[in-house]
Amino acid sequence: MGLAPGSKRLNSNTRTHSADKPKTMTVTQDQFRTKLEELPRFKLSHLNTPLEPLDRFKQALIDEGVEVPNRMLVKRDDVTGLAFGGNKGRHFEFEIAHILEGGFDTVININHYHSNQARFIAAGCAKAGLKYHIVSHDSLDAPLTGNLLLCKLMGAKIHRTPLEYARQVADKIFKDETEAGRKPYILPDDPFADVMGMIGFLETGLELEQQLEEADVSGPVRFWGLTGRSIAGLRLYAKNRGLDWQTTACQYSPGEVEDFQQVTADRSSQVAEMFDLEHSLDNDDLQVLSDYRGPAYGEPDDRVIEAIRMVAKAEGLILDPNYTGKAMSGLIGEFRAGRINSEESIVFIHSGGLPQLFAHADKFVD
Numbered sequence: 569m570g571l572a573p574g575s576k577r578l579n580s581n582t583r584t585h586s587a588d589k590p591k592t593m594t595v596t597q598d599q600f601r602t603k604l605e606e607l608p609r610f611k612l613s614h615l616n617t618p619l620e621p622l623d624r625f626k627q628a629l630i631d632e633g634v635e636v637p638n639r640m641l642v643k644r645d646d647v648t649g650l651a652f653g654g655n656k657g658r659h660f661e662f663e664i665a666h667i668l669e670g671g672f673d674t675v676i677n678i679n680h681y682h683s684n685q686a687r688f689i690a691a692g693c694a695k696a697g698l699k700y701h702i703v704s705h706d707s708l709d710a711p712l713t714g715n716l717l718l719c720k721l722m723g724a725k726i727h728r729t730p731l732e733y734a735r736q737v738a739d740k741i742f743k744d745e746t747e748a749g750r751k752p753y754i755l756p757d758d759p760f761a762d763v764m765g766m767i768g769f770l771e772t773g774l775e776l777e778q779q780l781e782e783a784d785v786s787g788p789v790r791f792w793g794l795t796g797r798s799i800a801g802l803r804l805y806a807k808n809r810g811l812d813w814q815t816t817a818c819q820y821s822p823g824e825v826e827d828f829q830q831v832t833a834d835r836s837s838q839v840a841e842m843f844d845l846e847h848s849l850d851n852d853d854l855q856v857l858s859d860y861r862g863p864a865y866g867e868p869d870d871r872v873i874e875a876i877r878m879v880a881k882a883e884g885l886i887l888d889p890n891y892t893g894k895a896m897s898g899l900i901g902e903f904r905a906g907r908i909n910s911e912e913s914i915v916f917i918h919s920g921g922l923p924q925l926f927a928h929a930d931k932f933v934d
């Protein structure tokens with residue numbers, strides 16, 4: 569990979585390397601709390617989300633002859649509440665407040681027709697009284713179901729366009745809204761949108777530290793989820809608290825693992841600076857699996873369909889085909905391949921995404 573050791577962000581003094589690191593003090597829970605409280609916030613979620621056992625799922629794996637850890641649990645970030653819930657409910661509490669603080673009255677977003685992020689901004693904008701345009705690309709004839717339907721219900725103006733014109737369409741909306749005397753905000757242009765997801769999951773770290781103690785989980789823990797800001801925020805929390813928490817992130821779309829690791833390390837330096845943290849993330853802080861991402865973004869393979877069925881049947885827990893089903897197919901796949909260390913308790917991060925399940929109903933027909 570092409571990372572120069574002296575490259576800009578990584579040279580920042582917030583970054584330390586475990587090998588040459590002197591014994592340092594860990595950041596206190598109170599420091600995280602205080603810094604979180606200082607940030608403007610617009611409430612969208614019911615927090616804390618529950619941490620629940622996955623005992624019947626664990627038993628189903630044991631019945632297959634798979635070696636499993638003593639404790640397997642799920643962090644239910646699918647039940648944040650608003651608009652069918654999900655991890656974006658945490659992220660956008662900070663983002664909507666940030667938009668309101670900037671005095672904007674209109675939000676312009678560019679994303680896929682199946683985007684959970686697009687749905688949450690629709691919900692946040694509805695609640696905050698902001699006008700919302702979603703430039704929805706990739707599938708001009710996607711049926712009005714799942715997230716797209718919910719966006720429409722919550723008042724989003726949907727502009728369907730081929731991907732290559734998405735930016736032009738957004739710029740035109742920006743111009744028209746400005747001329748009409750409004751103050752529009754193009755979400756993907758604001759760097760804050762890249763770090764708020766990690767910030768949202770620093771708070772998840774606070775919740776989990778307490779919940780794991782209450783659940784009597786001791787020893788090493790492995791958090792299992794998807795590539796993104798959420799799991800990175802959790803790892804950043806753990807690293808600065810000196811906790812024995814490891815993370816595995818399954819990819820859900822094409823892309824180089826090294827690129828994700830690099831972007832994540834860069835973002836973590838920004839968050840570390842904002843929160844006055846000792847450590848940011850190194851490229852090898854997150855284990856990333858690329859084997860379970862399926863044929864394309866938004867397209868599940870057979871293992872994902874099997875994982876969704878298996879967990880639903882064992883636990884009454886519903887996963888989605890684009891994200892959490894992929895993460896779960898990764899967990900099941902790695903268990904079956906004997907690559908999971910059974911000394912580590914597993915906590916599966918259920919990050920939401922449920923409305924998109926209904927857009928894939930045909931894949932569940934017998």
Ligand SMILES: *Cc1c(COP(=O)(O)O)cnc(C)c1O
Binds near residue numbers: 799920
């Ligand atoms: C957006 C999303 C993710 C991953 O992205 P983050 O950067 O962590 O927010 C994972 N799961 C679901 C359901 C999502 O919508």
